Amino acid sequence: MAINKSNRHKALHVSYTAGTGGGKAVAVQWAGMMPKSPCLSIFDPYGDYVYKKGSIDNTGFANKRVYHYSTKATFAKAFASAWASKKPFRIAYKPAEPSREEMLWFCKLMWLASDGQRRLDVIIEELAKWCDSTGKEQSAFGECLTGGRKFGLVMHCIFQRSTEVPKTILSMTPYKIVGIQETLADAERMARECGIPVNDILALDPLTYIKKNPKMGDIERLDLRHIYPDA
Template sequence: MAINKNNRLKPLHCAYTAGTGGGKAVAVQYAGMMPKSPCLAMFDPYGDYVYKTGCEYDTGFAGKRTYHYATRAAFAEAFKNAWGSKKPFRIGYKPENPTRDEMLWFCNLMWLASDGHRRLDVVIEELAKWCDSTGKEQSSLGQCFTGGRKFGLVMHPVFQRSTEVPKTILAMSPYKIVGMQETLADATRMAKECGVDVQDILALEELTYIKKNPKLGDVEPFSLKHVFDD
């Protein structure tokens, strides 16, 4: 059960949206929304944050070691141990056959583990794939967004197209990191969400972003191109 409700906790959920290759995974790791030493659980069905020793590409999370698990039992056990240790960790659930059901199971586990005395960061990759409506999200996913704040959950949903995700996700994420968009509909949607001109969104390119802060009109452009400078 979610424990130690604390109404004073601020909503810190941050949504990341860009077309493929726009730099969502890079932003999740380097845009500064993640604590340096996080308690971090990821629904990572495509293994974007897998760590392989000596590998140029699979560099974990911001270069730090991650651990991935393919079954519910293995992930739940690893998560229980990691969260119980009170130490920072970065672990991923990477089911062999990713489905909405798997995502909801993962979210339910996060909700049950949440504790208003401790921050738990939760990444959900390719969120739109696991959603079947753009209306209100009443599931364990929705619960993490609407009720999670008071129990220390910080959600990091990642998706390519904002027009394909439930409105709960955008409405409950006071921080939004917007990269290069693929369709005019998505660009228009994010321009409206951020309170900027659609031209500002259309001008974004790979690894450049606009960050929307909680206050309406508070936006800042930034670039992460330097991450891969040698």
């Protein structure tokens, strides 16, 4: 199970929310919240980070190869080997039939592996699809959010609509990166979370974001349109 608890670790969990075409995956790669050489584990049900050799587009994770595995056995073996090496890695679990149960199994493995002496970055893609309510998340995923900081876990939660995810996610992610929103309700919720006028969010373009830092009122503007200049 999780070992080497330390309250000295900073709270670094991040939520990324943007509508279709808003650039959530771009933000998680290029918004500066990920170490340059991470120990990175991804729940990637739809292959958003599959590496395509020779592609002119940005593929993998920040143009680095991500190794994908489609069964629990092969992923667990690959993750255990990568984590034991104490070297940077980028691996992903891409189950043949994605489900909440598969996501929770993945999170339980991350929790069991977490070591307060090392940082482990964990991405959960399409999070709203794996949530069964908008109330408190009481599960292995919820445990990674609420207790993971003390054990070196940094959770990166990615979703389209904030109104479809549990309140635990927004309350436990001190960093929030907000792109274009699909509905007024989502824009209003994230405006409240960030403490800004809703019009600031409604004015966003694809690949532009508002970044809410932990300190109240600490807001940044991010523009990642240079990553995909033809978008």
